[in-house]
Amino acid sequence: MPELTCGSRTWTVTEGSNLLDALNAAGLNVPYSCRAGSCHACLVRCLQGEPLDARPDALDASRRLQGWRLACQCSVAEDLCVAAFDPARExxxxxxxxxxxxxxxxxxxxxxxxxxxxxxxxxxxxxxxxxxxxxxxxxxxxxxxxxxxxxxxxxxxxxxxxxxxxxxxxxxxxxxxxxxEGALHYEPDWQTRPLLLLAAGTGLAPLWGILREALRQGHTGPIRLLHFCRGESYLRGPLGELAGLHCNLSVELIDGKQTQSRLQSLRATSRQEVALICGGSAFVEDCAKRMFLAGIPRGQVSSDTFVIRKV
Structure with missing residues (x-):
């Protein structure tokens, strides 16, 4: 069986063991959130040996060249020496x-x-x-x-x-x-295209930044922002103020109980519309399905999914 080393500790693990599980089973408390290669909380640096990486594209090339890997996506195939990301140092x-x-x-x-x-x-x-x-x-x-x-x-x-x-x-x-670098961003060549922003809860956070970036760059196409929330939108005031300053921006605040009915009635304004989605996994999946049915090409739909971890 391969040996796994982290710091001053070395122990044997079963070949094919998930690297994150092996480290945490040994009490090393490597943090994680999504276990899908998205959150990057489980970064470790390979000092000797190389694990099998299920998602090599989840890290940029420069970071991989420095030896960084996402422990949740790696399995132990040979003797391996790693160091967990140290926030105090790095x-x-x-x-x-x-x-x-x-x-x-x-x-x-x-x-x-x-x-x-x-x-x-x-x-x-x-x-x-x-x-x-x-x-x-x-x-x-x-x-x-x-x-x-x-x-x-x-x-x-x-x-x-x-x-x-x-x-x-x-x-x-x-x-x-x-x-x-997540999937959500604003491209300057979208300037004249319709823009649809769909957010649930604090999925509004990145879209709030992207919305203001689009307006700062002089976006001239129509922008629709739909915020699905429990109770009152936590940015109701700032969103209203921004809509009052920009005639091409419309803001719709939707009670979370009406999510399904509102999504079913949602229509694309044109085949050129770009849709950005952020929220929980079920919300993102429902929105992406609706965009497909509305005729928006998949390449014009981008999303980030929030994963809630209680512990």
């Missing part, structure tokens, strides 16, 4: 400059990193707290405009990171892990 410190509740369920977190972070609207980044708990969150801020990094934390359900976030105060520090 992360970026960021100070909390803003904490406020948008309604009673969404915590808006604003951070200022110790050095500028280059990003674009739609990306997400790992947040590490002082207890070593990591979760991926989409950036709601707009680079070059907002002086901070903004995140919208859904605190409806209990969770290790959100429970800890309730105790944070302005001046505390978090660590930032690697940025990750």
């Amino acid at each position: 992360g970026l410190a960021a100070q909390i400059d803003g904490l406020d509740w948008l309604g009673d369920q969404v915590l808006r977190l604003r951070l200022t990193p110790e050095r500028p972070l280059r990003y674009r609207a739609g990306q997400h980044v790992l947040l590490w707290n002082a207890s070593g708990i990591a979760r991926p969150y989409s950036l709601a801020s707009l680079p070059g405009v907002d002086p901070w990094l903004e995140f919208h934390l859904d605190c409806r359900m209990p969770g290790a990171f959100c429970d800890g976030a309730r105790e944070l105060v302005v001046g505390d520090s978090l660590r930032l892990g690697p940025l990750h």
Whole structure:
């Protein structure tokens, strides 16, 4: 059986064992969230040996050349020595400059990193707290405009990171892990095309940044934003203000109980429409199906799925 080494520990594992499971079964507490290669919380660096990687395309080429792998997507095929991502050494410190509740369920977190972070609207980044708990969150801020990094934390359900976030105060520090390029972004050549933004809950966060990026770049095509939420939209005021300033933007706030009926009535404005979707897995799947039935080509539909992990 192959030997697995991490730090000062070496032990044997069954060939073909999932690397994340093998590390955590040994008590090393490598964080994870989605187990699908999307959140990047389970980054490990291969120092010797090479695991079998089910999703080599989930990491960019430069990071792979440095030896980084996603433990959840790897299996142990030979002797392997790895080091888990260390936020204290490899992360970026960021100070909390803003904490406020948008309604009673969404915590808006604003951070200022110790050095500028280059990003674009739609990306997400790992947040590490002082207890070593990591979760991926989409950036709601707009680079070059907002002086901070903004995140919208859904605190409806209990969770290790959100429970800890309730105790944070302005001046505390978090660590930032690697940025990750998700599927959501704005392309300048979309400028005249219809744009459809579909968000559920805090799936609005990256689309809030992308919407403002589109308007900043002078998007002239019609933009429809539909926010499906329980109760009142947590960005009802800012969305209304933005719609009042831009005649090509329409905003529709939909009670979550009406999600299915509203999606069934949704129609594409043209075959050129670009659809961006963000929310839970069931919501994303329902929206993608609706876009297909509405005649929007698959290449014009992009989505990011939020995975809720309670522990």
